[in-house]
Amino acid sequence: MNIHEALKVLTPDDIRVLQAIEKYLKQYEFVPIEVLERTTRLPPHRLERSLYKLNSLKLIRRQSAATLGYRLTILAYDVLAVLSLMKRGVIEALGDKLGVGKESDVYLGIAPGGKKLAVKFHRVGRTSFRHVVRHRTYKVEDSWLLQSKVSAQREFAALRELYEVGAKVPKPIDRSRHVVVTELIEGAVELSEKPALNDPLKAFGDVIETIAKAYNDVGIVHGDLSEYNIIVIPETSEAYVIDWPQYVEKDHPSAEKLLRRDVEYVVRFFKKVYGVPAETEEVLRAIKGEVSDSGS
Known part of the structure; x- marks a missing residue:
């Protein structure tokens, strides 16, 4: 059973039961059957039929302990999210x-x-x-x-x-x-695939500029940056930074260490793969605005 198949077979009763279990995620590891009866307000035979179906489809898991209860699986959570986005x-x-x-x-x-x-x-x-x-x-x-x-x-x-x-x-x-x-960034591929780039320096600049805007304008550090969470469009050499849930705030004790690590990874990869002439210390100073424009 996958998301697509589950979406096709769920009835309004099934969705009501899943939403009822979800409602108590913070309160119960397994939601007691009495709570589901009270919350769904479904007749007992319809609730039982739906629970049996959802359990057989691996959308919920059943615990038969002192109190009979149910919890969602990740597939059920997927389905509820997709249904919400569709609605x-x-x-x-x-x-x-x-x-x-x-x-x-x-x-x-x-x-x-x-x-x-x-x-x-x-x-x-x-x-x-x-x-x-x-x-x-x-x-x-x-x-x-x-x-x-x-x-x-x-x-x-x-x-x-x-x-x-x-x-x-x-x-x-x-x-x-x-x-x-x-x-969807169409035509983009993961930088880890080492695609041929028309202008590697532009792609490098896009990444560093994003690191700088995150640090200076938003006040966060990516914290896990590498070629695996940078995507590029080879034809235009545009680069995008993805995967941000693990960011840390600029004032976090580990922020400076993580910023340096992010920059080191990017500099090392672009230098090794594309020959981009860059040094970690210079890039870090530029990000922090510590480089004066002596050429002006």
Whole structure:
């Protein structure tokens, strides 16, 4: 069962049950059946039928302990997010999977009128969750679903601010739960693929300018920048920085170390692969405005 298949088989009763379970994510690991009866107000036979169906489709998990209860799976959370985006008219269809990252899956989204969008499902796994606990200042949720939602909230908020100050990031469109929708940068490929660029210096400049705008205008540091979260359009050499949920604020104790690491990775990659003449210290000084314009 995948997202597309689930969307086709769910009834209004099924959706009501999923939404009821979601309502109590913060309160219960497994939502008791009595709570679902009270919240959905479905007749017992319809509720039982829906729960059986959802469990068999792996959209919920059942716990048969002292109290019978249910919880959502990530697939159910995906479905609820997509349904919400469809209801709001953000997308009218979900297309094929475009890519898989360490902490996300990205799908093609089709907006009303046919415009193509990128639909990113955040998936915070156990390894990254522990990393978040150790190094991040924002609230860490107990539920993997809620932590993925926090990740999406942070990324969407960062993208909005970055886009407003002219940073080279995909234009944010909307968010629901753990899903972020942005414009699709058509023709772009991951920098890690080392595509032939007509103007590598322009691509390098786009990335450094975005780092600088994030640091100076928004007050954040990406914190995990490398060739794997930079995308480029080979023909135009335009470069965009993606994957922002792990950013740290400029005044965070680790901000300077992370800024230096981000710049080092970018400088090293562009120098090694494209021969761009750049030095980490000079770039860092430029980002912080410590370089005087002696040529003027």
